[in-house]
Amino acid sequence: MRRTQLQLALVVLLVALAAGAVLAQAGLQGTVTLKGGKTLTGEIKVAQVGVLQGCGIGTLLPDSGFFRLKVGDKTFDVKAAELASAEITWGLASEKDPQSWEIKQLTIIKRDGTTLTGTPTWSVQATSIVVDSQPAIYAFPKAGMDFSPDNLLTKIEIEGAMPATVIPPTEIITPPAATTPAATVPAPTVPAATTPAVPVPAATTPAATTPAATTPAVETPAATTPPATSSPLPAATTPAAPGASLGEGAMEVIVVCPHCGDRIVVRVSVNAAAAPK
Numbered sequence: 001m002r003r004t005q006l007q008l009a010l011v012v013l014l015v016a017l018a019a020g021a022v023l024a025q026a027g028l029q030g031t032v033t034l035k036g037g038k039t040l041t042g043e044i045k046v047a048q049v050g051v052l053q054g055c056g057i058g059t060l061l062p063d064s065g066f067f068r069l070k071v072g073d074k075t076f077d078v079k080a081a082e083l084a085s086a087e088i089t090w091g092l093a094s095e096k097d098p099q100s101w102e103i104k105q106l107t108i109i110k111r112d113g114t115t116l117t118g119t120p121t122w123s124v125q126a127t128s129i130v131v132d133s134q135p136a137i138y139a140f141p142k143a144g145m146d147f148s149p150d151n152l153l154t155k156i157e158i159e160g161a162m163p164a165t166v167i168p169p170t171e172i173i174t175p176p177a178a179t180t181p182a183a184t185v186p187a188p189t190v191p192a193a194t195t196p197a198v199p200v201p202a203a204t205t206p207a208a209t210t211p212a213a214t215t216p217a218v219e220t221p222a223a224t225t226p227p228a229t230s231s232p233l234p235a236a237t238t239p240a241a242p243g244a245s246l247g248e249g250a251m252e253v254i255v256v257c258p259h260c261g262d263r264i265v266v267r268v269s270v271n272a273a274a275a276p277k
Helices: 002-027
Strands: 030-034 037-048 054-058 063-071 072-079 083-092 102-108 115-120 125-129 137-139 151-157 245-256 263-273
Touching: 037 151, 063 102, 072 115, 102 125
Parallel strands: none
Antiparallel strands: 030 037, 030 151, 037 054, 037 125, 054 063, 063 072, 063 115, 083 102, 083 151, 102 115, 125 137, 245 263
């Protein structure tokens, strides 16, 4: 009886291990892309860009492997079950050395949409790829004449794992928990301060004053007395008797009345007589 229970336990364990292996393989179906453009599709057994743990994934690795990268001053581990895609950017450490290839940037998109962009945490950087039963591909910089940068691993894509929405990389790597926005209480409306109107006296427009018409004074020309026009007295030829009339004369003078402005003719008559001796 005891032996039968032991055999049953072993069968259950083997079934569980087999199921786990199948699930692991199913979860790592995808495509890897090389720097030269070549792609390999199938079960990803090994896809590493280094020689230490944390540099890649694959069903032949313990727990299917993981990526460990440094983002800013923090380090993050992304397990194979969390991975949707990984993109590796290579560059030369020295332009003078055609084999000095190193990883400049590592960008990972998780299945929940989170994006991590950082740098490797390992120093020895290389490529090891095994997909399905296809020939393995290796690329070790500075390993000699067999090295080709075209064989460097540049992308891993897990089949059916890419999220519909990709969250851009931020300092908060894990998506923030959903928060219910606090109810916004409208601020009390404070009536605007009213300043009592200051009575402004009505503007008084001064009555238009018409200046009194000033009649220019009529300048009255000074009365000019024209020279008297008189008939010359005849020269006495003989002495006249006393009281005898010697002759008559008359003259007219035109003057202007200083009050009414009329012209007035003044006529003067002269009667000359001999004075007694």
